[in-house]
Amino acid sequence: MSETASKAGQVWAHVGQPFVNPGYDVIVAGAGRMGAACALYLRQLAPDLRLLLLDEGGLPNEDGATILAPGVWSGQDLPAAWQAEAAWVRAQLVTAFGEVGFEDRPLLEFHEQEADDTVASSDLQARFPILSGLVQVDRLPFARLDPRAATYRPGAVALACAQQAIRQGADLMLNAHATLIPGGVQVERLTVTNTHQIVTHETHMLSAPQVIIALGAEGPYAAEHDLGVHTAHARAYRQVPRLNVSSDAASPILRTSGLTLRPQTGGFTLVPAIHHRDPHGYLPQGGHLTGVPTGLRRETLEDLVALMDLLPALATEALELGRSISDVPGAWLALPGGSPRGRPQHQALPGARLLLGGPLADVLGLSTAYDLAASVAGVQTRPWS
Incomplete structure (x- = not known):
């Protein structure tokens, strides 16, 4: 095994740690669940490649969608051709990352x-007494059951992937804003002043x-703003x-x-459906319920109101409406274009x-990250095939 593969990576968490660019073969911008998993799989598939993982915040980044992802695994409604891949992801969540809160449900x-x-x-x-207080079964008399479904914490997956990648030789820089440039990235190392302003402490041009x-x-x-590359992808703001x-x-x-x-x-997180893409520049707006301003965006509030007869608890004080948008957790969700059912892609x-x-x-996120890592590493392997 090479020295690169056997030596643990370096972590730069704050600007007080001097950075000297050692030269990298791969730079991964973004240490959420997808980026961290891709970095880990790259270390496993191509340990000789020098790799740097960047994130603008901490690990995991509390402003990112990874923290607010539902963390619900289910093979229900997936095409038959995707079932083996989804099962591989489930096995990874159970065995590969340690404690990520995986629970069969x-x-x-x-x-x-x-x-x-x-x-x-x-x-x-009789099997699930909680239904009596939540669901009007006379209005919803039929149900589909997925007994293999489960919940887990996507943020814990991101953290575990990044930690394992570092132990296997990847470098990590936190509090680093990345701007894409041809052939690499411009990295601004961020710090906070005594007046709580985020400022650029130093800038590095890294090629890879x-x-x-x-x-x-x-x-x-x-990709569009920094590199001038048009993509067909979109995004939507989802509150939970x-x-x-x-x-x-x-x-x-x-x-x-x-x-x-x-x-x-001890309660329930509500994960609403995504109906459409939000245009660039859109700012989520709250709604009104019986004349009272709420922190839920209007589209989400309308969905919940429409379901109150079927799920009576939504019409009670048990529903946290928030006083402003910032009171109700939310994040931008990527909507991959050109892929069936919006599945993850590279x-x-x-x-x-x-x-x-x-x-x-x-x-399917982990399998997509693995597939990209295999492509970059130049290996033809799909363990779920």
């Missing part, structure tokens, strides 16, 4: 109409034969309000009309590779 998806794979909702009430853009929803914009109805380790994941109720920290661009998660990142 059945997923119940409720419907008004019967289908070949549905069961009577009333038959599930391979640059991976893993900036989440900001990735396509960075909370429903304060008690949940425990036996509570299932619930879903109806695109809304997911994910058991979390794309070769002039001078860079773009890596995107999106709505199916919980289920």
Whole structure:
């Protein structure tokens, strides 16, 4: 094994640590779940490549979509051709990263109409007593059950991937804003003044034969703005309000009309459906409920109001509306264009590779990161095939 492969990487967490560019073969901009996983798989597949992982915040970045991702794994509704890949991701979450909060939880998806794979909702009430207080089973009399579904913490996956990548030789720089340039990146090392202003402490121009853009929803914009490369990808702002109805380790994941109720920290996190892309420059706006301003964006509020008859708890004080947009957690979500069902993807661009998660990142994000790492490493391997 080479010295590069056997030696742990360097971490630059703050500007007090002097940086001297040792020269890199690969720079990964963005240390969320997708970027950190890609960095780890690159260390495993091509340990001789010198690799730098960058992130503008901490690890994991609390402003990124990784922290607010639902962390719901389910093979339900996936095409048959994707099932083996999704199963490989599930196995990775169970065994490869340590403690990421992985918990088996059945997923119940409720419907008004019967289908070949549905069961009577009333038959599930004895097994899941919590349904009596949440779902009007007479209005949603049919349900599909995914007994292999599970929940986990995407932020913990990002942290574990980055830590393993460092132990296996990757370098990491935090508090570093990356601007794409031809053949590399311009890195601004950020610091905070005594008046709490974020300023650029120093700037470095780093070149590398391979640059991976893993900036989440900001990735396509960075490619277009910095490199002048047009992409077909979009983004949407998704909030995850909370429903304060008690949940425990036996509570299932619930879903109806695109809304997911994910058991979390003794209650439920509400993950709304994504209806459309948001135009560039869009600023999310709150809505009104019976004349009272709320912190939920208008489109999300309208969805919840429409579901109040089916999920009565939404019409109670258990729903946290927030007083402003900032009171209700939210983040920009990438919407990969040109891929079926918006599945995660990677794309070769002039001078860079773009890596995107999106709505199916919980289920297929790790395999997409692995696939890109294998492509950069020049190896033909897909362990789920």
